[in-house]
Amino acid sequence: MRATVAYIYTEHLRHNLREVRGRIAPRTKMCVAVKADAYGHGAVTCAKIAVEEGADFLAVAAVSEGAELRAAGIDVPVLLLSLCQPDEMDELVANDLTPLVCDADYGDAVASAVRRAGRQGYAVHLAVDTGMGRIGCYPRDAAALAGHIVGTGVLALGGMCTHFAVSDSPAPDDKTYTDEQFSRFSQAVAAVRAAGIDPGICHCCNSAATLERPECHLDMVRPGIIVYGYYPDGKPRAYYERRGIPIDLRPVMALVTKVAAVRPLERGMSVSYGRTWAAERDTTLGVLPVGYADGLFRRFAPVMRVGVNGKPYPIRGRICMDQCMIDLGADAVERWSAAVLFGPKESGAAQSAQELADATGTISYEITSAITRRVPRLYL
Numbered sequence: 513m514r515a516t517v518a519y520i521y522t523e524h525l526r527h528n529l530r531e532v533r534g535r536i537a538p539r540t541k542m543c544v545a546v547k548a549d550a551y552g553h554g555a556v557t558c559a560k561i562a563v564e565e566g567a568d569f570l571a572v573a574a575v576s577e578g579a580e581l582r583a584a585g586i587d588v589p590v591l592l593l594s595l596c597q598p599d600e601m602d603e604l605v606a607n608d609l610t611p612l613v614c615d616a617d618y619g620d621a622v623a624s625a626v627r628r629a630g631r632q633g634y635a636v637h638l639a640v641d642t643g644m645g646r647i648g649c650y651p652r653d654a655a656a657l658a659g660h661i662v663g664t665g666v667l668a669l670g671g672m673c674t675h676f677a678v679s680d681s682p683a684p685d686d687k688t689y690t691d692e693q694f695s696r697f698s699q700a701v702a703a704v705r706a707a708g709i710d711p712g713i714c715h716c717c718n719s720a721a722t723l724e725r726p727e728c729h730l731d732m733v734r735p736g737i738i739v740y741g742y743y744p745d746g747k748p749r750a751y752y753e754r755r756g757i758p759i760d761l762r763p764v765m766a767l768v769t770k771v772a773a774v775r776p777l778e779r780g781m782s783v784s785y786g787r788t789w790a791a792e793r794d795t796t797l798g799v800l801p802v803g804y805a806d807g808l809f810r811r812f813a814p815v816m817r818v819g820v821n822g823k824p825y826p827i828r829g830r831i832c833m834d835q836c837m838i839d840l841g842a843d844a845v846e847r848w849s850a851a852v853l854f855g856p857k858e859s860g861a862a863q864s865a866q867e868l869a870d871a872t873g874t875i876s877y878e879i880t881s882a883i884t885r886r887v888p889r890l891y892l
């Protein structure tokens with residue numbers, strides 16, 4: 513097997529899921545986001561573990577992702593969080609995925625597919641845009657859309673949802689914005705009820721709101737990133753402790769490779785494309801068989817530190833498509849020693865994906881979900 517692998521600490525995943533489950537009321541359902549291959553961690557294995565740990569629903573972004581879960585025998589309800597094309601809707605229905613309906617036209621397309629399949633009473637959730645500016649109907653149109661959905665004769669309103677734009681921000685303006693989003697959603701739900709239609713399962717909380725806004729949990733929460741071990745918006749654990757929300761999250765993924773070559777590098781020699789770095793003194797170069805085609809972004813150099821034998825080493829020069837180089841200084845490192853790019857403490861990493869994200873102006877989500885397919889996921 514290739515040296516570059518992503519270890520998935522399944523015990524950490526279970527631990528994080530239990531932390532979430534323990535924060536919500538027993539009657540509140542848990543919908544675990546496993547879109548984008550479970551944020552890069554492997555959808556099928558993570559979904560199975562999530563269901564074992566009490567997930568009532570799963571959430572994906574593409575019909576193909578939902579179909580993958582069904583092919584693996586996973587039979588809990590699966591929400592489709594993004595919109596699909598009309599020509600994907602037969603597959604959507606065949607796989608019993610629950611779409612978010614945001615307008616009459618889209619609802620009609622789902623209804624047609626349900627009729628083609630000879631089915632009825634097919635559950636959809638009505639998405640309300642309360643201020644995310646993405647998908648959903650305006651709150652004032654929710655009752656009419658709910659009426660349209662049940663009026664198709666083949667669709668049932670299984671639930672209603674909205675999505676928060678700034679629930680991870682402690683800024684007073686953002687808190688107010690989230691309050692307003694929640695109140696618009698509550699009004700939309702009330703309007704549907706007033707129209708004599710049962711709104712079904714009501715849900716609006718992503719990870720941040722699951723932690724910070726128990727009053728918004730309603731019937732179901734939709735955590736994603738916290739399940740994979742990262743605090744929303746990269747806030748440190750202490751931030752949540754100060755707010756009276758102690759939660760212990762453990763990163764689930766470690767990206768690991770091996771030192772494929774150890775080479776003396778003479779003073780004055782440059783390393784990699786563009787010759788952005790040259791040795792000021794004689795040193796030792798470690799060559800790692802991992803690069804941006806594995807998801808190790810070029811912008812990680814030069815800030816990233818690679819853990820070898822528990823010590824951090826800097827990347828030298830640009831990260832290439834399939835390789836990168838670290839400076840081992842005067843240390844004697846054996847060829848094929850493990851080199852950890854990021855991960856939880858016990859992986860031997862010099863930093864977590866969160867620290868790497870903070871140092872490179874991105875978010876943990878982008879780092880783990882960008883690890884490409886040629887990196888095997890190994891489940892510990």
Ligand SMILES: *Cc1c(COP(=O)(O)O)cnc(C)c1O
Nearest residue numbers: 545593675718719734735736737
């Ligand atoms: C991705 C997603 C979530 C989960 O978001 P996290 O920030 O990872 O908790 C919840 N709801 C919707 C609609 C999403 O797209």
